[in-house]
Amino acid sequence: MSEAILKVDKVSMHFGGLKAVDNVSFDINQGEILSLIGPNGAGKTTVFNVITGVYTPTLGNVTFKGVNLNLLKPYKVTSLGIARTFQNIRLFAQLTVLENILLAMHCRRKTNLLESVFKLPRYRYETKECIQKAEELLDYMGLLGEKLEQAQNLPYGKQRKLEIARAMATDAELLLLDEPAAGMNPQETQELMGLIRQIRKDLNKTIFLIEHDMKLVMGISDRIIVFDHGQLIAEGLPEEIRANKRVIEAYLGKEVEDNAETE
Ligand SMILES: Nc1ncnc2c1ncn2[C@@H]1O[C@H](COP(=O)(O)OP(=O)(O)OP(=O)(O)O)[C@@H](O)[C@H]1O
Numbered sequence: 001m002s003e004a005i006l007k008v009d010k011v012s013m014h015f016g017g018l019k020a021v022d023n024v025s026f027d028i029n030q031g032e033i034l035s036l037i038g039p040n041g042a043g044k045t046t047v048f049n050v051i052t053g054v055y056t057p058t059l060g061n062v063t064f065k066g067v068n069l070n071l072l073k074p075y076k077v078t079s080l081g082i083a084r085t086f087q088n089i090r091l092f093a094q095l096t097v098l099e100n101i102l103l104a105m106h107c108r109r110k111t112n113l114l115e116s117v118f119k120l121p122r123y124r125y126e127t128k129e130c131i132q133k134a135e136e137l138l139d140y141m142g143l144l145g146e147k148l149e150q151a152q153n154l155p156y157g158k159q160r161k162l163e164i165a166r167a168m169a170t171d172a173e174l175l176l177l178d179e180p181a182a183g184m185n186p187q188e189t190q191e192l193m194g195l196i197r198q199i200r201k202d203l204n205k206t207i208f209l210i211e212h213d214m215k216l217v218m219g220i221s222d223r224i225i226v227f228d229h230g231q232l233i234a235e236g237l238p239e240e241i242r243a244n245k246r247v248i249e250a251y252l253g254k255e256v257e258d259n260a261e262t263e
């Protein structure tokens with residue numbers, strides 16, 4: 001459980017004069033659920049963008065299982081085993097649920113172009129195998145009943161789940177989830193958190209989660225890191241973060257005080 005799968009080492013991401021991420025270092029351990037919290041604009045999504053190759057860090061290094069990711073394009077990072085969801089849902093809205101999954105699985109297919117064009121046996125076999133695998137995944141995520149629906153017609157909570165399913169379809173070892181419960185009602189949120197825990201347990205994934213709902217973060221995380229103004233201001237177990245003075249000042253203030261009053 002304690003081996004680092006991803007290392008973020010003294011990473012900065014500057015946009016002009018703005019230090020969106022400022023000299024940040026942390027590790028993600030194999031098999032853990034690590035959460036990243038912090039106020040709006042703290043640099044959370046930017047860290048995801050740096051890890052997944054959307055941006056090359058201004059300074060520092062990101063390594064995944066010993067491979068430096070700095071200069072790799074997003075598709076290459078995906079093929080190494082890192083997949084993500086987006087803060088604002090980015091599905092292929094007019095494709096079906098199943099098609100969204102099949103497209104994500106494409107990067108794992110071994111057939112070459114010629115075999116695909118002429119629909120040679122290996123292509124047909126793989127297609128069948130891909131569909132079966134996609135359906136198993138949809139079943140696991142509770143979306144099989146909607147497999148032929150257009151993604152845009154799913155209720156919002158299920159679109160969020162489909163995004164996670166799509167990330168899982170790449171066979172990624174490390175899943176980066178950017179506010180997966182945003183816009184969900186409390187019951188959907190609880191369910192989703194149960195599902196994320198289950199995914200880690202059943203499928204041996206490592207999960208890096210950005211989430212605003214503190215109750216949820218405290219309940220689900222093995223460890224939490226906290227950003228403020230692009231800097232990492234705290235790192236620790238949920239109970240340590242809850243009691244951390246800097247975190248309370250930067251972020252938790254009102255919530256913690258409120259809870260203290262009612263306890
Ligand atoms: N491509 C970009 N160009 C310029 N500034 C950017 C860019 N991307 C992010 N920023 C800025 O970097 C800072 C951090 O943004 P980021 O999206 O990482 O914050 P966040 O912690 O995810 O916030 P939120 O909780 O609102 O999602 C913000 O000030 C944002 O405006």
Ligand SMILES: [Mg+2]
Pocket residue numbers: 044045046087
């Ligand atoms: Mg964000």
